[in-house]
Amino acid sequence: MNIVWASLSDTGKVKDNNEDHYAIISPQYPEFPYIFAISDGVGGRKGGDLASAKAIQIISDYFVWHLSESQGAPEIAQKAFEVANSELRLAGSLNAELNGMGTTVVFAALFDDTLQITWIGDSRAYIVKKNNLEQITVDHTLPNELLKRGSITEKQLKNHPCKHHLVRALGIDETAKPEMVRLPSQDLEWLILCTDGLYEHVSDIEIQGAIQKLNDPALITKKLIQMALSRGGTDNVTVIAVKIIDTQTKENKASKKRFGIF
Numbered sequence: 001m002n003i004v005w006a007s008l009s010d011t012g013k014v015k016d017n018n019e020d021h022y023a024i025i026s027p028q029y030p031e032f033p034y035i036f037a038i039s040d041g042v043g044g045r046k047g048g049d050l051a052s053a054k055a056i057q058i059i060s061d062y063f064v065w066h067l068s069e070s071q072g073a074p075e076i077a078q079k080a081f082e083v084a085n086s087e088l089r090l091a092g093s094l095n096a097e098l099n100g101m102g103t104t105v106v107f108a109a110l111f112d113d114t115l116q117i118t119w120i121g122d123s124r125a126y127i128v129k130k131n132n133l134e135q136i137t138v139d140h141t142l143p144n145e146l147l148k149r150g151s152i153t154e155k156q157l158k159n160h161p162c163k164h165h166l167v168r169a170l171g172i173d174e175t176a177k178p179e180m181v182r183l184p185s186q187d188l189e190w191l192i193l194c195t196d197g198l199y200e201h202v203s204d205i206e207i208q209g210a211i212q213k214l215n216d217p218a219l220i221t222k223k224l225i226q227m228a229l230s231r232g233g234t235d236n237v238t239v240i241a242v243k244i245i246d247t248q249t250k251e252n253k254a255s256k257k258r259f260g261i262f
Contacts, residue, residue: 001112001185003034005242006217009262010225012197013233019049019103020195020238023060023261032067033109033116035060036240038123040104040195042169047101051088055103055170057261058084063109073109074180077118081105081170081178088171102171105178106137106193110242115185120178121169124199126207127183128190133208136181140168164196188244194224197237201228217241 011018019041027034039056041048062080067073084105092099104121117125122139138144143160145167146152152160168177190211199207202224210223220241228237 002245003110003242004217004245005036005240006221007238007240007262008221008225009238010197010229010233010236012236013229015236017049018236019052020197020236021052021056021262022193022238022240023056024240025060025064025260028064029068031111032064033073033111034242035063035107035109036191036193036242037105037107038193038195038238038240039106040121040123040197040236040238042102042104042121042166042172047092047095047098048103050091050098051101051103051171054091055084055088055105058087059105059107060261063107073111073114073116074182077107077109077116077180078178080107081118081120081176085170085173085176089174092171100172102166102169104140104166104169104195108191108193110185110191110244113185114182115188115191116180116182118178118180120176121166122164123195124193126190126192126194126204127188128192128208128211129187131189131208131212133192133204133211135204136183138179140166140179142167185244190244191240191242193240195236195238197233197235198224198228198239200235201231201233201237211241215243217243 023037025035039052041052059080104123106119106123109116142165221239
């Protein structure tokens with residue numbers, strides 16, 4: 001498998017600072033995965049920027065350093081989120097100004113045969129298979145909890161007054177409760193990660209349209225963020241677009257983008 005990707009982040013038109021952070025890490029060994037992750041500091045809480053940066057650093061480092069151990073990738077990802085949660089809560093307990101800081105995280109590990117996505121909060125992961133966009137993550141928001149209980153309908157979900165109220169995030173609760181999905185990677189065409197600053201302004205249909213029309217990670221990330229900004233840019237917005245290239249195709253090239261945590 002070969003991949004090409006691009007990433008882009010913007011503060012938006014309303015907020016003064018960007019509390020989004022992201023990580024892109026190359027495989028350390030042949031059996032290791034590519035790692036793509038995004039975090040979004042919880043709005044309205046002090047220390048959101050620090051929580052976002054700290055969480056994505058801890059999770060990425062822990063996952064990479066422990067992946068060669070006897071535990072499997074699912075157990076290591078779960079533990080990485082738990083460690084990050086504990087570190088954020090400890091930092092908050094030592095500094096009153098940081099007490100209660102929190103962040104969302106969506107963390108994707110792309111192996112040759114498997115895509116593992118672990119998340120908490122409302123930052124999203126999408127995949128594209130056979131030109132169809134599918135949202136893999138489920139937002140950890142109050143309306144989604146109400147929907148699961150049957151208290152509201154799908155129609156009421158979209159414009160619910162509490163649609164931004166998170167019921168899960170790192171640093172907020174004593175116990176971290178991320179969710180995880182694992183699926184075969186062979187048939188995947190695209191992986192898209194984003195914060196809510198994108199999908200609040202750009203629909204899933206428009207995301208799919210940009211992918212089909214542009215077919216280039218750099219152009220796609222630029223276009224999607226431009227669309228979000230043109231419609232108000234009310235939040236920080238971050239997008240990672242990963243094109244997954246089948247090894248049998250002629251378009252067999254490695255991405256030249258740099259790796260790191262941003």
